[in-house]
Amino acid sequence: MYEEIPMATLAFIGLGNMGYPMAGHLANSGHEVRVYNRSQTKKDQWIKEFRGQGFGDVATTVSNCDAVILCVGRDDDVRDLLIGSHNAMAAMRPGALIIDHTTTSATLAEDMASAAQNFNLRFADVPVSGGQQGAINGQLSLMVGCHTDDYPEIKQLTSPYTRMIERLGDIGCGQKTKMVNQICVAGLIQALAEGLHFAEQAGLDRSKVMEVISQGAAGSWQMSNRHQTMIDGEYQHGFAIDWMRKDLDICLEEANRNGANLAITRLVNQYYGELQTLGAGRQDTSALLLRLQQQKA
Structure with missing residues (x-):
C-alpha cells in the first residue's frame, strides 16, 4: 500500500531490468509517468502493463x-541523453529536477550538475542497490548526492520503490557511496567463491556448510541469496559481469x-576480466566460482 504523496508529472528514461519495475x-x-526507452x-x-x-523521442x-x-x-549514455544528441536539458521546464539512478563516475555527476545549473535545472546523483529483485519488490536502497534543499523532494518522489534512502553529501557523494558498495560486494563474492571451492575440494556438503556458517559471522546477503545457485552452476540470476x-x-x-x-x-576486477575473455560477460557476478573450477580442470 503506497503512502499518500503529492502527485507529479514524471519522465522515466531507461526501462531495463531495474528501470522497468x-x-x-x-x-x-498515482504519478503521471511518461517513459522513453531505446527499445520500442x-x-x-x-505501456500495456x-x-x-x-x-519516441527524449525531448x-x-x-x-x-x-x-x-x-x-554508462557515463556516455547519461551525457548523451542530457546534453548530447538528445539534449534533454534544453527541453526541460526551468526548475525541474533530474534524478540519475545510473551508476556513473562522480566526475560525470559533477559535470551534469554544472550543466543543469546553466539551464536553471536541478541535478542529483542517486545510484541504487538491491538488484532486480529489489526493484521489482520496491525495496531498493538509494544513495543520494544532492543539494540539501532538493533532498525532501527526491525522498518523496522515489518512495514507491525505496526501502532505505540517505543523503550522503553534495553532488557526486551518491556515486562515491555506490563505489564503496561495489568494492565491498566484489570482495564478498570472491570470498564466497573461494569458500565454496575449498568446501568442494575438501569433500564437504557445500549446502550444509553454507546453511551453518550463514548464521554466524561469515553470513552475508551474497551467501544467503547466491550460494545455492553457485553450487548448481547457475549464473543467470543477477548483475552481469560486464556491468x-x-x-x-x-x-x-x-581511487587513483x-x-x-x-x-x-x-x-x-582482473578475475572478472578473465571471465569476460572466457565469454562469461553476461553471466552474473557470482560466476567467480566458475573461474576457480575451470582453473582446477
Whole structure:
C-alpha cells in the first residue's frame, strides 16, 4: 500500500531490468509517468502493463515534467541523453529536477550538475542497490548526492520503490557511496567463491556448510541469496559481469584520484576480466566460482 504523496508529472528514461519495475511503481502510486526507452518493444510492453504514456523521442518525453528520472547504462549514455544528441536539458521546464539512478563516475555527476545549473535545472546523483529483485519488490536502497534543499523532494518522489534512502553529501557523494558498495560486494563474492571451492575440494556438503556458517559471522546477503545457485552452476540470476567491470573500473579510477589502496578490488576486477575473455560477460557476478573450477580442470 503506497503512502499518500503529492502527485507529479514524471519522465522515466531507461526501462531495463531495474528501470522497468521502478517506473511501474511510480505509475501504480498515482504519478503521471511518461517513459522513453531505446527499445520500442520494451516501451510498448511497459505501456500495456502500467498506466502511463510512451514517446519516441527524449525531448517530448521530458517537456513540462516536474522531474526526469534516468536509469541507463554508462557515463556516455547519461551525457548523451542530457546534453548530447538528445539534449534533454534544453527541453526541460526551468526548475525541474533530474534524478540519475545510473551508476556513473562522480566526475560525470559533477559535470551534469554544472550543466543543469546553466539551464536553471536541478541535478542529483542517486545510484541504487538491491538488484532486480529489489526493484521489482520496491525495496531498493538509494544513495543520494544532492543539494540539501532538493533532498525532501527526491525522498518523496522515489518512495514507491525505496526501502532505505540517505543523503550522503553534495553532488557526486551518491556515486562515491555506490563505489564503496561495489568494492565491498566484489570482495564478498570472491570470498564466497573461494569458500565454496575449498568446501568442494575438501569433500564437504557445500549446502550444509553454507546453511551453518550463514548464521554466524561469515553470513552475508551474497551467501544467503547466491550460494545455492553457485553450487548448481547457475549464473543467470543477477548483475552481469560486464556491468560489474564497468563499475569496478570507475572505483579504481576514483581511487587513483583520491589515493585509496584497493588491492583486492583491483584483483577481483582482473578475475572478472578473465571471465569476460572466457565469454562469461553476461553471466552474473557470482560466476567467480566458475573461474576457480575451470582453473582446477
